[in-house]
Structure formats: structure tokens, C-alpha cells
Amino acid sequence: MDYNILVNKDNPLPRAHIPSTLVEASSSYKDGILIDRETKNAFDRMKQDALRYGYHIDIESGYRDYDYQEKIYNKLLEEKxxxxxxxxxxxxGKSEHQTGLAIDFCIYKDEKCYIEHEIEELLETKWVHQNCYRYGFILRYPEGKEDITKYSYEPWHIRYxxxxxxxxxNNNLTLEEYKERESKK
Known part of the structure; x- marks a missing residue:
């Protein structure tokens, strides 16, 4: 598995791309979420360490095949x-979720699972942003880098x-910036 594969608007995956390393995630939020095996192991370690601080993080979304991504994209397109x-x-075809390496995480707090922009200011989210790199993750669409990623800030979206x-x-890069630097070496 190429863990630093760049999938974005300029680097699509073929419709038939299905990772061979998918396993079911350990999520108390939803059943049947699939992610890459190594991604799962790393997230499980981060989840356990977060619990030491009283932070309950979980997986809201993982792998999405092309057809499912097409369905949710078209729905948003129609609505908004x-x-x-x-x-x-x-x-x-342009979603990192199709790689099995992307996770949309949620925060359990007060018997509710907070997702998307609801989690932006929570201490748990700040902890994930400051520590996810220790487990092999990056915040994929950081604030202030929208011109590079071509996506709005997503505080819930991490990528293994x-x-x-x-x-x-440590260098405050996006994956696009990292790949650009690597291509110049």
C-alpha cells in the first residue's frame, strides 16, 4: 500500500479501485465501516491514548467506493x-476515502457523537490535531490551506x-506541498 498516495481533484483513482487491505474498523458509532488495516491499527492506538485524557474519539466514516461517493456528491450538488x-x-474518483486511508472522526461527549463543524472548538479535536502525526495521520484539509487543497477546512478529516x-x-505542509517538495529532490 502506498501510504502517501495523493488523491485529489488533479489525481483521481479509477472507478474500480478497491484496496485489498480493507478491514472493519473498531467503531462504537457505526457498524460496517471499512478502512485500511494499518490505518485501523494506528487509529486504535490513538483512540486508546486519547482515552487517557478522557477524550472519546471514534470513526464516523472510512472507505467509500466510487459509487457511494457519486451518490453523496450528487445529493449535495442537487441540494446546495x-x-x-x-x-x-x-x-x-477524487476522494481519499476511496483509498481506505482517510477517516472522518467524531467526538463522543455528553452522550452525543459530534461530527463535522460541531467539533471544531472542542478540546478533543485540538488534541487530535496536535497529536495525530504521532500515529501516522495528518489533518488533511487544514485551515488556511484551502488554495492548495482546493477544499474547505475540515477539522474532522484525517488521513493516514x-x-x-x-x-x-513539523513543516506545516499539506500532502500536496509534501509531494511537490519530494518531486524536486
């Missing part, structure tokens, strides 16, 4: 229009990249 949809959700996570975090 092209201009809104294009910065909020990936077109089919393995060993390069520390470098990306």
Missing part, C-alpha cells in the same frame, strides 16, 4: 449547487500517511 459542493465534497506524518506536521 455546484459552487458549494465543489469545495465541500470530492467528486467520485505513515512515517511522513511527522515531517508534514
Amino acid at each position: 449547487g455546484f459552487t458549494y459542493a465543489i469545495t465541500r465534497i470530492a467528486e467520485p 500517511v505513515g512515517n511522513i506524518a511527522s515531517y508534514i506536521y
Whole structure:
């Protein structure tokens, strides 16, 4: 598995791409969420460490196949229009969720699972953002980098990249910026 694969608007995956490393995630939020095996192991370690601080993080979304991504993209497109949809959700084939390496996480607090922008200011979210690199994850669509990622800030969306996570975090890079630097070496 290529953990630093770049999937975005300029680097799509084929419709038939299905990772061979998918396993069921350990989520108390939803059954049947699939993610890459190494991604699962890393998230489980992070989840356990977060619990030491009283933070309950979980997986809200993982792997999405092309057809499912097409369905949710078209729904948002119909409801909100092209201009809104294009910065909020990936077109089919251009979603990192199709790799099995992307996770949308949620926060359990007060017997509720907080997702998406609800989690932005929570201490648990700040902990994930400050520590996810230790487990091989990056915040994939950081605030202030929208011109590079071409997506709005998503505080809930992390991406497993393995060993390069520390470098990306310590240099305040996006995956696009990292790949650009690597291509110049």
C-alpha cells in the first residue's frame, strides 16, 4: 500500500479501485465501516491514548467506493449547487476515502457523537490535531490551506500517511506541498 498516495481533484483513482487491505474498523458509532488495516491499527492506538485524557474519539466514516461517493456528491450538488459542493465534497474518483486511508472522526461527549463543524472548538479535536502525526495521520484539509487543497477546512478529516506524518506536521505542509517538495529532490 502506498501510504502517501495523493488523491485529489488533479489525481483521481479509477472507478474500480478497491484496496485489498480493507478491514472493519473498531467503531462504537457505526457498524460496517471499512478502512485500511494499518490505518485501523494506528487509529486504535490513538483512540486508546486519547482515552487517557478522557477524550472519546471514534470513526464516523472510512472507505467509500466510487459509487457511494457519486451518490453523496450528487445529493449535495442537487441540494446546495455546484459552487458549494465543489469545495465541500470530492467528486467520485477524487476522494481519499476511496483509498481506505482517510477517516472522518467524531467526538463522543455528553452522550452525543459530534461530527463535522460541531467539533471544531472542542478540546478533543485540538488534541487530535496536535497529536495525530504521532500515529501516522495528518489533518488533511487544514485551515488556511484551502488554495492548495482546493477544499474547505475540515477539522474532522484525517488521513493516514505513515512515517511522513511527522515531517508534514513539523513543516506545516499539506500532502500536496509534501509531494511537490519530494518531486524536486
